[in-house]
Amino acid sequence: MSSAALLILVLTLPVAGILLVVVGGGRQARGISLAVLVGNFAVAVGIGGAVCRTGRAVTYSSGGWTAPLGIQLRADGLSVVMLITAAVVALAVGVYAPNEFAVRRGGVETRRSLAFWSLLLAVSCAMNAIFLGNDFFNLYVALELLTFAAVPLVCLTGTRATLEAALRYLLFALTGSALYLLGVALLYGNYGTLDITKLSGLVRYEPGMPLWVAVALMTSGLAAKTALFPLHLWLPPAHGGAPPSASALLSALVVKGSFFLTVRLWFDTVPGQAGMRTGQLLGAMGAGAIVVGGVLALKQERLKLLIAYSTVAQIGYLFLMFPLAGHVGALSGGMLQAAAHAFAKASMFLGAGLMAEVAGSDRLDGLRGMGRALPLTTCAFVLAALSLVGVPPTGGFMAKWQLLSAAFSAGQWWWVVVILCGGLLAGGYMFRAVRPTLVEGIQPAAAIPRLREWVVLALAVCALLLGGFSKKVLELLDIGRPQITEMRP
Amino acid sequence: MSEIFGFTAACLVGLGLYGLIVHSSALRKILSFNVLGSGIFLLLGVIARRGAAAGLVADPVPQALVITGIVVAFSATALGVALIRRLDEDDEEEGEP
Numbered sequence: 001m002s003s004a005a006l007l008i009l010v011l012t013l014p015v016a017g018i019l020l021v022v023v024g025g026g027r028q029a030r031g032i033s034l035a036v037l038v039g040n041f042a043v044a045v046g047i048g049g050a051v052c053r054t055g056r057a058v059t060y061s062s063g064g065w066t067a068p069l070g071i072q073l074r075a076d077g078l079s080v081v082m083l084i085t086a087a088v089v090a091l092a093v094g095v096y097a098p099n100e101f102a103v104r105r106g107g108v109e110t111r112r113s114l115a116f117w118s119l120l121l122a123v124s125c126a127m128n129a130i131f132l133g134n135d136f137f138n139l140y141v142a143l144e145l146l147t148f149a150a151v152p153l154v155c156l157t158g159t160r161a162t163l164e165a166a167l168r169y170l171l172f173a174l175t176g177s178a179l180y181l182l183g184v185a186l187l188y189g190n191y192g193t194l195d196i197t198k199l200s201g202l203v204r205y206e207p208g209m210p211l212w213v214a215v216a217l218m219t220s221g222l223a224a225k226t227a228l229f230p231l232h233l234w235l236p237p238a239h240g241g242a243p244p245s246a247s248a249l250l251s252a253l254v255v256k257g258s259f260f261l262t263v264r265l266w267f268d269t270v271p272g273q274a275g276m277r278t279g280q281l282l283g284a285m286g287a288g289a290i291v292v293g294g295v296l297a298l299k300q301e302r303l304k305l306l307i308a309y310s311t312v313a314q315i316g317y318l319f320l321m322f323p324l325a326g327h328v329g330a331l332s333g334g335m336l337q338a339a340a341h342a343f344a345k346a347s348m349f350l351g352a353g354l355m356a357e358v359a360g361s362d363r364l365d366g367l368r369g370m371g372r373a374l375p376l377t378t379c380a381f382v383l384a385a386l387s388l389v390g391v392p393p394t395g396g397f398m399a400k401w402q403l404l405s406a407a408f409s410a411g412q413w414w415w416v417v418v419i420l421c422g423g424l425l426a427g428g429y430m431f432r433a434v435r436p437t438l439v440e441g442i443q444p445a446a447a448i449p450r451l452r453e454w455v456v457l458a459l460a461v462c463a464l465l466l467g468g469f470s471k472k473v474l475e476l477l478d479i480g481r482p483q484i485t486e487m488r489p
Numbered sequence: 490m491s492e493i494f495g496f497t498a499a500c501l502v503g504l505g506l507y508g509l510i511v512h513s514s515a516l517r518k519i520l521s522f523n524v525l526g527s528g529i530f531l532l533l534g535v536i537a538r539r540g541a542a543a544g545l546v547a548d549p550v551p552q553a554l555v556i557t558g559i560v561v562a563f564s565a566t567a568l569g570v571a572l573i574r575r576l577d578e579d580d581e582e583e584g585e586p
Binding site for chain 1: 502505509515518519522525526529532533535536539540550551554557558561564565568569572573575576579
């Protein structure tokens, strides 16, 4: 099969899966979804192999129509790394989730189970579309697909608190998408195309006020969807209240979708064009997220809320790449952080779910003795925490190291201070979460299937291995990139 | 003519954004989102008119974008209203124990 056909397959496979789930009903949902997620992972690896082998981006013009008339799909190094990350996390969530959303043999089929599996596949499909899109309107549709899959995931349990969290999330997301669409309209009105490759050529020769208004609108819309400080207010109740499998998807993947689009906009469409001040502003918001998210995480009494606030803080690191754009390590550090955070955070939310199942609640003071009750999960939790704090040799460390070296070579020492303070804060709140699990205590006996514990551990090990294989990942990230990205803005 | 429509579109976007930020009720926020959306669709209509090739009434691409945008806005409104109704039902159940 040609590698371009794989790009189609990775989009159509999850959609076919959703249709089959709807036809097959809740009882077959789990089997169908797992088969599709395994296929999705295999295709993502296939695309990665094709990109590595040829050393070039794989492209496909839908229907044989080239841009500007047709819509192009394009997989470069950034897409491949994120595609594989998303496929691994989605598969892990699928393997972990059955107990939570299975229909018992002979039991009544619930709407919850059908909804969960179709939404899981919808999130995979939307993420794949975002990573492959090369056209801003096509990307808008993918972004909305992601929102419509993510909002119901928040309120799967249907309690009042989760419904309120979902509504608040929806309102933030809608405002964001409206601003993004307005920016897209201005771009089209000014340049007559929405193809990223074509736009990047055009804006170099005729930048101007309409371009910057459009970029500002799109960036603020995407920031609201990514929950960048100070637009993070919707995230903690939504991610902290959802069922653990849903939280893992939302925190590890969904916020990365809109972040990835921001990267496409700044690094691929207007590279090296934005002034110093714009980048500094985005970086300052990221720094605010790191500090405020870290301090609020320190104050939480519930494990899942603590992890949710840690997501607010970790998202901050992603936005440090914008002020450092053009220096070696900025883009790669940000993308490594996106992948390492996805693995570590998915592992943490799933692990927190198992701990809450055993202890009956996720209050921090009720986690005593967890190290003895769930040794594998506790071990995974500690590994994931080390990656989030940024201890060598984890993926989180490599990401922060890349960002640090970019900050040094740019001579912008203030980001170094922010990254180090963020590491201290993360050390503090992660210690608060880990400490009770390692203290003696008695936990009620609960039969947790070993497979679910192994999934949690496997994700944490992925975050660890990302550090070890970071050289390979960095080489992969460079494939198919325009040369201009690593130049001084 | 397109200047008037463009100006109207800008007003609608401004009104919608103002409503989204100022109102605290979720239903009003969703209505504001629709006003904002209408402004964007009207703007796309103006862009289509301005970008028309010789002999054509309008550039078809922005019109295609409007159709997709309307579908998305409609679904978003439906989802939002469904959530609000669900919350209201909860309120009623709590009100009459």
